[in-house]
Amino acid sequence: MTDKDLTDELKDTAFRMNADIIGFADPGCFMDRSYTGNRPADIMPDIRSVLVLGVGVPRGAFETLPQGRAEYTNTLMAGTATLRVIAFQLARLIERKGYKATILPSEGSEFGYWYADRRTLKASMSIKYAAYCAGIGNYGMNHLLISKDFGPKVRMTAILTDAELENEKDMTLPLIHEHCRSCLKCIEICPAQALAEDGTIDKHKCADYMFNTLGGLRCGMCIKVCPL
């Protein structure tokens, strides 16, 4: 049975701790044919909910790119640290109610997909897709989540739990944001030519640029130019 009280308490706690976004995805939506990545049930077989948590990233971090790459990278990691603190408290709250919870690494953080599987660069599951299922936003041609409130300038994490929360299965948004077709700015700006007009990304080109050319600093140019 859906635990509405816990769902409400999680929302209240997240916003009190200055999260900007909280949403709940039904793990069943990962069975949709549009999704080709790893699934949350691969990590937690009896999963019932995916809680998605996000914070907006200060816009100044993007405006100062590319000169301010160290500052941009540091700002992103501050977002990751903030999410870890909030998610840890939410996970503890879930467990105090008798359920179990574990926290996914933010994509692009040191335990995220850049490091999880060096061969495929595939995350243990896609937080972006969970956010899409939870109705938080959809995808851009830059392969990032375009959140309704912050566009792509957002940092996210997710909590997997066996608690049955008030999950959304809101897949009414088109998978790709409708503005992308008339824009394509991220494809033009990408210094690694990692993005293509057919909507694909060569993750290895992007990773090679960040880890070899930029020495581990993050690039962010496909977010900076995004008008959303």
Ligand code: SF4
């Ligand atoms: S820069 Fe343009 S094409 Fe790229 S994600 Fe943003 S809106 Fe879409």
Ligand code: SF4
């Ligand atoms: S982060 Fe940089 S290299 Fe990677 S896809 Fe975006 S613009 Fe291209």
